[in-house]
Amino acid sequence: MIDVSKVNFExxxxxxPAIVVDSKxxxxxxxxxxxxESLKKTLESGETWYWSRSRQxxxxxxxxxxxxxxxxxIRYDCDVDALLIxxxxxxxxxxxxxxxxxxxxxxxTFKDERRN
Amino acid sequence: MIDVSKVNFExxxxxxPAIVVDSKxxxxxxxxxxxxESLKKTLESGETWYWSRSRQxxxxxxxxxxxxxxxxxIRYDCDVDALLIxxxxxxxxxxxxxxxxxxxxxxxTFKDERRN
Numbered sequence: 001m002i003d004v005s006k007v008n009f010e011x012x013x014x015x016x017p018a019i020v021v022d023s024k025x026x027x028x029x030x031x032x033x034x035x036x037e038s039l040k041k042t043l044e045s046g047e048t049w050y051w052s053r054s055r056q057x058x059x060x061x062x063x064x065x066x067x068x069x070x071x072x073x074i075r076y077d078c079d080v081d082a083l084l085i086x087x088x089x090x091x092x093x094x095x096x097x098x099x100x101x102x103x104x105x106x107x108x109t110f111k112d113e114r115r116n
Numbered sequence: 117m118i119d120v121s122k123v124n125f126e127x128x129x130x131x132x133p134a135i136v137v138d139s140k141x142x143x144x145x146x147x148x149x150x151x152x153e154s155l156k157k158t159l160e161s162g163e164t165w166y167w168s169r170s171r172q173x174x175x176x177x178x179x180x181x182x183x184x185x186x187x188x189x190i191r192y193d194c195d196v197d198a199l200l201i202x203x204x205x206x207x208x209x210x211x212x213x214x215x216x217x218x219x220x221x222x223x224x225t226f227k228d229e230r231r232n
Contacts, residue, residue, distance in 0.1 A: 011169055012128065017133045017147055017198075019135050019144060019147060021144065026142055028135060028137065028144070028200055030193065031133055031135060031193065031198040043223075043224060046226050053127055070226075071226050072225070072226055073222060073224070073225050073226065074222070074223040074224045074225075075219040075220075075221060075222050075223060076219065076221055076223050077146065077147065077218040077219050078211050078212065078213050078215070078218045078220070079218075082133075082147040082218070082219075083223070084144055084219040095194050096194065097194050099194070102193040102194045102195075102198070103191040103192065103193050103198075103200040104191075104194070105191060105192055106189060106190070106191050107159075107190040107191060107192050107199070108159060108189070108190045109188070109189045110162050110186075110187050110188055110189065
């Protein structure tokens with residue numbers, strides 16, 4: 001296990017992106033941002049804490065909605081500047097819109113035969 | 117389908133994070149960043165183009181390695197400031213380290229019984 005201080009927060013002015021996946025159904029629920037303090041709180045509590053860029057404050061996911069995220073595993077990438085967090089989503093809904101996942105809309109679909 | 121100009125690139129000084137998933141095995145391969153120009157090239161070509169933060173240039177994934185990413189679907193999130201891209205990974209390897217996924221290391225695992 002690496003030291004939290006070795007995570008590279010410099011590339012995004014103190015933040016790293018965190019991909020959040022439902023551990024049971026392997027579905028991508030959301031992408032949040034963490035600073036060093038929120039990552040420490042996440043590791044200590046076993047629940048996700050993010051840095052809210054709009055509110056400029058630490059944000060314990062689920063504080064308002066009750067839909068907290070109980071962590072199963074945290075992975076980090078080759079450059080140590082992105083996180084992948086597997087969670088159990090309490091309440092089943094991660095998105096503030098009421099959708100299970102924040103990625104509920106399609107920008108573009110490409111046909112399989114495109115390259116044939 | 118939304119207009120690319122409606123994607124919110126402002127929150128990260130012209131960039132949005134793009135989560136990249138292997139469409140066949142539903143495995144998260146990497147996280148890259150796109151600016152508006154790289155997203156346009158991605159949509160036009162059906163292959164991923166990123167903005168390299170270290171080299172400060174557009175980067176067509178696979179140009180060097182041959183491991184291009186053929187896109188099946190692009191989704192966007194509730195705030196229109198993150199993308200989820202399902203791809204077919206040519207060569208089977210997304211990470212420059214030779215690993216299939218960039219997220220090949222674990223930071224911490226939490227026990228299932230933690231909250232019981």
